[in-house]
Amino acid sequence: MTILLFAPLVALGAFCAGLLGALTGLGGGIVVVPMLTLGFHVNLRYAIGASLVSVIATSSGAAAAYVREGYTNVRIGIFLEVATTIGALVGAALAGLVPTSALAVLFGLVLLYTAYRSLDLPEEHIVTGHPDRWAARLRLDSTYPTPEGLRPYSVQQVPAGFSLMFVAGTLSALLGIGAGVVKVLAMDRTMHLPFKVSTTTSNFMIGVTAAASAGVYLHRGYIDPAIAAPVMIGVLLGALVGARILPGAPTRKLRLVFTVVVAVLALEMLYKGITGGL
């Protein structure tokens, strides 16, 4: 295959990943690396570099819309970015030392966990008037818009959430993903943020986290223009089209499709990682 054929095919695959990611709200970044490695026989390190770049594109593109709707909590975002960027730099440093077979196995496990998590929708549990010492000190508590007007919320278990975000940053760098599944664990389940606040704030942070490790990977030669450019353009267009047709899309069915796709990719990544086929 020549680059003239390879680039449009990769862009088309990335477009589908971005579309599915936007329609299911689960992020397409996680299927980009398996698509490149399993489908196009791209080296795992190039795939991770390209995927990280696309994660920045979708995060920044979508954050622009969210931030102006007034759901994003910029203070929580900045505070947790301290944890995710340190995690990302640690992850990028580790990535050079970890063999690709181990990275593939870790990727498979994260995909499996994502498939499992995408099946159950967590219940919202907003806390008010029960201040956390750190949340008060850092003024993290805020309000968010609802149909009945502004509603206040109190942020819980700040140190635990911060630690989980460090893990999210490390995984993001090691695997070239947004690691939204760990961020949800930290922000929804641990810190008890309202869904709209946690998804938008987490999306806001994903770009910053990915930028930290993408810089390191650029210097190490992981970012190949022939792979990263079509992936970035494809995912971005897919995400934009997805956001446009989202109202009226069969989200439930698409989530099921996404879960099956992710589960199959998980098993294949695990198999290739264990047998050393990557």
Next chain:
Amino acid sequence: MTVERWTDEEIDQVIGRLLQIGVLIASVVTLAGGAVFLVTHGHLPADFRAFRGQPAALRSVEGIIGGVFARYSPALVQLGLVLLIATPVARVALTLVAFILQRDRIYVGLTGLVLILLTYGLLWSR
């Protein structure tokens, strides 16, 4: 309205606009570079099984800028990608300015720390 009295909402608006513009510029440069790249390099085989790294002109911000001036088409694609990586960094820098204007010391410190970590990654890491 004076600059000293920027509210959180106004800052959010500016940040949202900045992110959109950053992604747009990065996409246009990447697409333009990509078109030239396909003409100059499209005939080459797409074999990326082995990790070979990148030439120096595609591995650092200085190298890439030099490559663009030397009319090396992969460097133009890479410039678009670097502009994209720089977009969240610019966002953090703008947030820092906003917190300075609000005289919010804790958040000036936290945002400054994030900005240093990002700058390290993009310019100084090895």
